[in-house]
Amino acid sequence: MTDTRTAAPSSGCPPPHPAPRRPRIVLPPGSCDAHCHVFGPATVFPYAPGRTFTPLDAPKEQLAALHSHLGLDRAVIVQSSAHGSDHRVLLDALSGGEGRFRGVALIDETTTRAEVEELHRAGVRAFRLNFLPHLRSAPSREEIDLVLELVDGLGWAAELHLSGREVADHASLIRSLPCRVVIDHLARVEIAEGAGGPALRSLRALIDTGDVWVKVSGVDRVSRQGPPYADAVALAAALVAYAPDRMLWGTDYPHVNIQGDAPDDGLLVDLLAEIAPDPGHLRLLMVDxxxxxxDFSVPHHPGELP
Incomplete structure (x- = not known):
């Protein structure tokens, strides 16, 4: 087994931006980074033996410092396949949040209902299904049904990580899920297909059901132009304008499995001025x-965190 204490990061796991700028945009109080990760430290929370990549450590303290710098008050921490179904790192991160954090779990056949209930008490409110081959093979319907049975009655969402062409391929599956569905990273659509392409047509049809949400995160992953990612920002802005009450946003920190350098997280925040130029839409995207x-606690008074 690889010793994760000394293992070098995999290709595609650059260090985070060394000096993200302080955002110019002022975010609404209670703004949420709805997609970020915590990794390690591996000496305390080892990476999964069967992982497909090895990230650099990005512990909870590093994430907290970034959020303070960016002006973000809440976070949804997504369990990574690098940690597999061992959720100790996620539970540790959630434990210090005082209600400001929620989690997304990776459930499999080794997970018990007792473990799921522990995750729920800690603040987990969704499970993630990875369809991308660089992370794992696509889950079968049997595997998905097993997860649905394990989380039954808890009100969790299903968070899907797939590529653009798979939105249409899995549209029937997505419609059949008996829960809220969240699609990650702009569905990783191929921008070259344009607004009339099959992926975006299918995505809009799914949004129209009222049960499907989209994270307009990952503009750096989807863009074909590089920073400031104008092509992907235009796509994100179009989706926010189309369904402002079904959009979410996140940094995707610390940006693993990417080509080239990690993006400037301060720039990603500032791009929200273009993604959601309407103040009401920005509040929906970041807070409501x-x-x-x-399932965050609702603030007691406007602008006050619980």
């Missing part, structure tokens, strides 16, 4: 939608 989708 995460509260509804991930």
């Amino acid at each position: 939608n995460p509260i509804e989708c991930f």
Whole structure:
């Protein structure tokens, strides 16, 4: 087994941006990073033996410092396949949140209902299904049904990580899920297909059901132009304008499995001025939608965190 204490990061796991700029945009109080990760430290929380990549450590303290720098008050921490179904790192991160954090779990056949209930008490409100081959083979319907049975009655969402062409391929599956569905990273659509392409047509049809949410995160992953990612920002802005009450946003920190350098997280925040130029849409995107989708406590008074 690889010793994760000394293992070098895999290709595609660059270090985070060394000096993200302080955002110019002022975010609404209670704003949420609805997609971020915690990795390690591996000496305390080892990476999964069967992982497909080895990230650099990005512990909870590093994430907290970034959020303070960016002006983000809440977070949804997504369990990574690098840690597999061992959720100790996620539970540790959630434990210090005082209600400001929610989690997304990776459930499999080794997970018990007792473990799921522990995750729920800690603040997990969704499970993730990875369809991308660089992370794992696509889950079968039997595997998905097993997860649905394990989380039955808890009100969790299903978070799907897939590529653009798979939105249409899995549209029937997505419609059949008996829960809220969240699609990650702009569905990783191929921008070259344009607004009339099959992926975006299918995505809009799914949004129209009222049960499907989209994370307009990962503009750096989807863009074919590089920073400031104008092509992907235009796509994200179009989706926010189309369904402002069904959109979420996240940094995707610390940006693993990417080509080239990690993006400037301060720039990603500032791009929200273009993604959601309407102040009402910005509040939905950053505050109200995460509260509804991930079951955060509602602030007692406007601008006050619980």
